[in-house]
Amino acid sequence: MHRPRKEMIAETRAKLIAAARDAFGTIGYAEASMDDFTASAGLTRGALYHHFGDKKGLLQAVIAEIDGEMALRVNEAASKAPTRWQHFVDECTTYIEMALEPEIQRIMFRDGPAVLGDPAQWPNANACIASMTEHLTALQEEGVVVADVDPETVARLINGASSQAAQRIANSKDPEATSRKAIAAFKLLLEGLRRKP
């Protein structure tokens, strides 16, 4: 092995991110002790500060990783739709479904915004929004969606509604029924975007 050094560094970073992701996703950012989860990765806080500056920096790295995964999953799930509009709707519902997962909900929709502020201003963590915005723009050009509205604004509104819907479903006593209700209401709101014939 010619450069075990670089590999070791990458491995250390990966181990820290994985351990932090697990801790943040389960007990939450505030409750996660840096001493504890670095130890669970066989490291100490020294490595953390060296690579990420502080706890917030590590959270950013975790968020960037999750965001990338979400964008991949959303694109994959929606790519089979027959029409572009359906593709867009699938994208939104997939987004809600992902937001149901405790780890994503906690890190991306709760602790993340609380610690790092407005998600719209996160660096390298808006792949999903970017994708939705693109589709909305294309739909406007095709005349499917009304023209006089800002695509990214709509994407953000949808994003906000999704996270609420997901929280509601996740905390519901009957998640199945709540999910149906939420998705139905969601699709109704989306209908408002379509051009009337």
Next chain:
Amino acid sequence: MHRPRKEMIAETRAKLIAAARDAFGTIGYAEASMDDFTASAGLTRGALYHHFGDKKGLLQAVIAEIDGEMALRVNEAASKAPTRWQHFVDECTTYIEMALEPEIQRIMFRDGPAVLGDPAQWPNANACIASMTEHLTALQEEGVVVADVDPETVARLINGASSQAAQRIANSKDPEATSRKAIAAFKLLLEGLRRKP
């Protein structure tokens, strides 16, 4: 004065809530030192623990207070609308406008959910949602809004979209323009709720 005791207690509680509200709303919940803001109210943490149990308990009290104020303001602002649908729309836009205020944004939409969890499960802090839900129900009975959708679910989705919209506006370089775009997109989504003739 026959019972200065009860008055003093109420005053202490009020002072703690006011001091905490100011601290939470400016520097944020996590950064707010209990020693600091109790001292700024001329008290100590002893009083805080006695009345509210812990820091979270005090946050709950602050949230309950703000929620009550928001509900009042929303109802007042929207009560002049000529039609019930317009009333409902005004309610939503007023909600967005309130969410622009840094204190409300920070406490109600960021730190609150991060510390206390799903806002839908907060005790005594859903007056706004309740009001919107009522109006949606009435609109369904009048045939203005499509019937096969759950009012509270819709109200929650709107709530989520509002908070996103507000954050976007607040962090924008041109808040005026961003606000117009957000409100326009928002109204468009609401149109999806109306029954097609």
Next chain:
DNA sequence: CCTATTCGCATACGCCTCGTATGCCAATTG
């Protein structure tokens, strides 16, 4: 091949914040 230097990471220290246990004094009660 040997030396010098870099740097990844651990260790050690002090500060701050929180939660609890304890104590005091004023207001109420009889």
Next chain:
DNA sequence: CAATTGGCATACGAGGCGTATGCGAATAGG
């Protein structure tokens, strides 16, 4: 007027964070 309640302050211990410091291994230069 004595007894008691309870509102609030003080004191203490534990744990988490950030910084300064140190060590050892991998690299680069001769």
